[in-house]
Amino acid sequence: QVQLVESGGGLVKPGGSLRLSCAASGFIFSGYYMTWIRQAPGKDLEWVSYISSSGDIIYYADSVKGRFTISRDNAENSLFLQINSLRAEDTAVYFCARALGYYDSSGFYQQHYFDSWGQGTLVTVSS
Amino acid sequence: SYVLTQPPSVSVAPGKTARITCGGDNIGNKSVHWYQQKAGQAPVLVIYYDLDRPSGIPERFSGSNSGNTATLTISRVEAGDEADYYCQVWDSSSDPVLFGGGTKLTVL
Numbered sequence: 001q002v003q004l005v006e007s008g009g010g011l012v013k014p015g016g017s018l019r020l021s022c023a024a025s026g027f028i029f030s031g032y033y034m035t036w037i038r039q040a041p042g043k044d045l046e047w048v049s050y051i052s053s054s055g056d057i058i059y060y061a062d063s064v065k066g067r068f069t070i071s072r073d074n075a076e077n078s079l080f081l082q083i084n085s086l087r088a089e090d091t092a093v094y095f096c097a098r099a100l101g102y103y104d105s106s107g108f109y110q111q112h113y114f115d116s117w118g119q120g121t122l123v124t125v126s127s
Numbered sequence: 128s129y130v131l132t133q134p135p136s137v138s139v140a141p142g143k144t145a146r147i148t149c150g151g152d153n154i155g156n157k158s159v160h161w162y163q164q165k166a167g168q169a170p171v172l173v174i175y176y177d178l179d180r181p182s183g184i185p186e187r188f189s190g191s192n193s194g195n196t197a198t199l200t201i202s203r204v205e206a207g208d209e210a211d212y213y214c215q216v217w218d219s220s221s222d223p224v225l226f227g228g229g230t231k232l233t234v235l
Contacts, residue, residue, distance in 0.1 A: 035224070037224075045162075045170065045215075047222060059223060100175075101217070110219075111176075112217055113172065113217075117170055117171070119169050
């Protein structure tokens with residue numbers, strides 16, 4: 001069965017950095033778009049970033065653009081999120097999720113939804 | 128940017144029907160997906176493309192979408208359905224993936 005396991009979260013000071021990882025198993029990782037979604041304590045879900053199956057198409061939420069970098073290693077079935085210049089408002093549980101959707105007439109993969117999620121890793125930004 | 132509006136809470140007695148709405152401008156023209164998140168757990172997809180159910184999701188869960196409102200309907204509600212429910216759409220704007228603010232379903 002599909003399994004996604006995040007790691008790399010922790011307590012970090014404002015301005016610091018972390019690298020989150022997501023280990024995938026139970027499916028052909030290289031065939032799927034993947035995404036990161038976060039949830040601040042007691043708050044709703046917020047999409048962060050997605051990456052295409054081959055890694056050549058990447059999008060970020062405006063709130064993290066320029067500070068976060070998504071990447072993947074299909075040989076290792078792993079997804080990553082490098083988070084820099086951390087702020088208090090980045091405190092959240094970070095989930096990785098598998099994205100499904102379809103290709104439109106121009107070849108753009110759109111209408112993403114998320115059929116499998118990891119359990120999340122907590123990032124706490126505090127001095 | 129596009130905004131999804133959900134009621135903060137819905138309460139229902141066991142065995143009754145719960146309806147959770149997700150409002151948005153002409154949301155009927157978009158595909159809506161729904162997630163269930165129980166306390167301390169990751170979200171689970173319960174409805175995709177307005178009305179399709181993933182395997183393993185009970186038939187009690189159904190969805191509809193028209194006009195300015197999408198609705199998740201849970202029939203014969205059970206205590207185990209108590210959770211937060213989020214709607215989600217894809218939008219051709221700066222942030223393509225949007226979630227609603229979530230609705231807490233309480234089973235009385």
